[in-house]
Amino acid sequence: MPLSAPLHKVLCVCHIVSYFDYQKKVCQLLGLYNLLYNEDTQKFGFGHQVFVYFYCFWSLICLPTYLIFLKGFIIDQGSLLIYLLPCLYYKYLKRSMLGTLNEMAKVHRRLQFTMGTTFCVSVKRAFCSSWLIAIELVFVIYWQIESLQIGLQRFLVFSCLLGWHLQLLLLVNSYIWLQSIYVVMNQIFTQNHFTTKERWKMFKTLMKLHGILQSIQRDISHYFSVYICSVVVLQSGVFYRAVFEAGFDWDQNRLVLLRLEFWHIRYFGYLILLIGTILLVVCDYKSERDKFLKGVWNNQDLVQKSWSSISLNRCKQITDVLDLMILTGNTFRGMICTTVTLWELRIKQDTVLILEAACFMNYFFLLMFNVCLVPIIAIANGFEIGLEHRFLNYTFVESYTNDSDPQSITIDNLTMYSYVLSHALG
Numbered sequence: 168m169p170l171s172a173p174l175h176k177v178l179c180v181c182h183i184v185s186y187f188d189y190q191k192k193v194c195q196l197l198g199l200y201n202l203l204y205n206e207d208t209q210k211f212g213f214g215h216q217v218f219v220y221f222y223c224f225w226s227l228i229c230l231p232t233y234l235i236f237l238k239g240f241i242i243d244q245g246s247l248l249i250y251l252l253p254c255l256y257y258k259y260l261k262r263s264m265l266g267t268l269n270e271m272a273k274v275h276r277r278l279q280f281t282m283g284t285t286f287c288v289s290v291k292r293a294f295c296s297s298w299l300i301a302i303e304l305v306f307v308i309y310w311q312i313e314s315l316q317i318g319l320q321r322f323l324v325f326s327c328l329l330g331w332h333l334q335l336l337l338l339v340n341s342y343i344w345l346q347s348i349y350v351v352m353n354q355i356f357t358q359n360h361f362t363t364k365e366r367w368k369m370f371k372t373l374m375k376l377h378g379i380l381q382s383i384q385r386d387i388s389h390y391f392s393v394y395i396c397s398v399v400v401l402q403s404g405v406f407y408r409a410v411f412e413a414g415f416d417w418d419q420n421r422l423v424l425l426r427l428e429f430w431h432i433r434y435f436g437y438l439i440l441l442i443g444t445i446l447l448v449v450c451d452y453k454s455e456r457d458k459f460l461k462g463v464w465n466n467q468d469l470v471q472k473s474w475s476s477i478s479l480n481r482c483k484q485i486t487d488v489l490d491l492m493i494l495t496g497n498t499f500r501g502m503i504c505t506t507v508t509l510w511e512l513r514i515k516q517d518t519v520l521i522l523e524a525a526c527f528m529n530y531f532f533l534l535m536f537n538v539c540l541v542p543i544i545a546i547a548n549g550f551e552i553g554l555e556h557r558f559l560n561y562t563f564v565e566s567y568t569n570d571s572d573p574q575s576i577t578i579d580n581l582t583m584y585s586y587v588l589s590h591a592l593g
Contacts, residue, residue: 178294179287180347184275186297187340199333202265209276211268226254226326233323240320247324249401250331253394257334260390267386271344274379278351281372285354290347296448300339303444304332307437314430331397335441338391342448345384349455352376356462374495377459381497384452388511395510395527398442402531405434406538413588421589424545428585435538442531449524453507460504542588550590556582 194200199222203214233247257264279286311328315321352373355366409431413423510522546552 178291179289180351181287183290183293183297183343183347186294187344190301190336190340194333199329202268204272209272211265211272213265222326226330229323229326236319236323240315246401247327249397250327253334253391253397254327254330256393257330257390263386264390267383267390270379270383271341274348274376274383275344277372278348278376281369282351282354285358286351288351288354290350292451293343293347293350296444296451297340297343300336300441300444300448303437303440304336307441308332310433310437314433331394334391334394335445338387338394339445339448341387342452345380346448346452346455348376348380349452349459353455353459353462371495373459374463374497378495378497385508385511388508389513392510392512392522395522398438399527399530401434402438402442403534405431405438406534410541416589419589420592422592423587423589424550425541425588426585427588428583431585439535446524446528446531449507449509453524456507457505545588545590548590550588552586552588554584555587556584 191202195203195216197218199219201214201216201219202211204211230247230251308328312321312325315324355361355369355373361369409425409427413426415421416423507524508521509524509527510520511518512520542550542552
């Protein structure tokens with residue numbers, strides 16, 4: 168995103184854009200993508216970087232190697248397939264995303280020109296959210312890599328793992344930018360130093376930009392739909408895997424209802440952390456967007472005075488507002504929406520399925536409710552929970568030679584700690 172005017176306030180919109188620019192430079196330094204911004208044309212385009220191509224080549228090598236040594240992954244087995252799908256989908260839609268980024272840059276420049284010095288408004292919550300998600304991602308990547316027992320596993324998983332998490336960074340940054348833009352647009356309803364003519368001119372421009380922002384938000388929900396699905400799969404898999412791996416333990420003559428290992432808890436912990444940040448940013452965006460829509464409907468004096476010179480027979484203000492919405496390219500559905508489309512599946516620009524943020528939040532809270540409710544009900548019915556540990560001698564590579572015994576490489580005395588919810592049968 169291009170840098171804005173010099174800073175006028177601490178932690179303003181210009182500061183957020185500058186922070187995004189620093190993130191982009193770090194990613195380019197790491198060779199993670201080849202997206203460049205041309206100051207002359209004021210558009211985003213694809214640059215050529217040797218490190219980017221090497222990174223993609225390394226990821227392609229890692230995938231078959233990972234599948235060969237899949238048995239050696241004691242923890243996080245098979246999750247690379249979940250991480251890989253959003254990465255491939257993002258590569259497929261990269262050119263479409265480039266068009267959306269250019270549209271975002273165009274809206275940013277036009278709003279800056281329209282609002283003038285009012286454009287630089289403080290957005291402390293957005294700035295805190297942008298730092299929070301970056302810090303969380305660093306710790307989460309470290310936790311996941313550190314949990315792997317073998318150096319080969321870390322090398323194979325790191326590339327796809329980093330690409331998967333950076334999609335979350337781009338997703339959250341997109342909503343942070345949308346939230347900041349609506350904070351700027353809401354200044355038209357709170358600032359009193361504008362004349363009626365200036366306010367009306369700004370109002371028409373902002374109504375046009377609102378329709379474009381709605382389209383940008385739906386494009387974002389389309390690009391990251393597979394990513395949101397992978398988050399749901401990982402989140403659900405942690406709990407249900409802990410349940411399905413339980414059962415009858417005939418050695419100790421007991422019924423095991425839940426076996427929750429420490430790495431399950433780790434997965435649950437960071438997923439809750441990241442999903443909570445996503446929902447926090449989306450809720451902030453929704454709050455600012457709804458505040459703008461309420462301001463539009465409540466701004467009756469301005470619209471009535473402007474339309475009175477065109478049609479003297481107007482009696483109802485609602486009709487005037489609706490006419491203005493249509494003229495500025497907005498749909499009625501977009502002006503009364505109370506939810507946010509978090510996931511949208513399209514086939515050749517035709518919408519097939521839509522998942523709203525409220526549905527995702529309801530599923531998330533329902534899963535958390537089950538996680539807490541199952542142990543409580545089990546304990547109330549005589550089940551006991553205890554901490555157990557076991558030692559594993561795990562073979563992850565086997566090779567056979569002519570007329571010789573099997574050779575194996577093992578991990579000796581790997582300790583697996585787990586919480587076991589069980590009930591004695593005898």
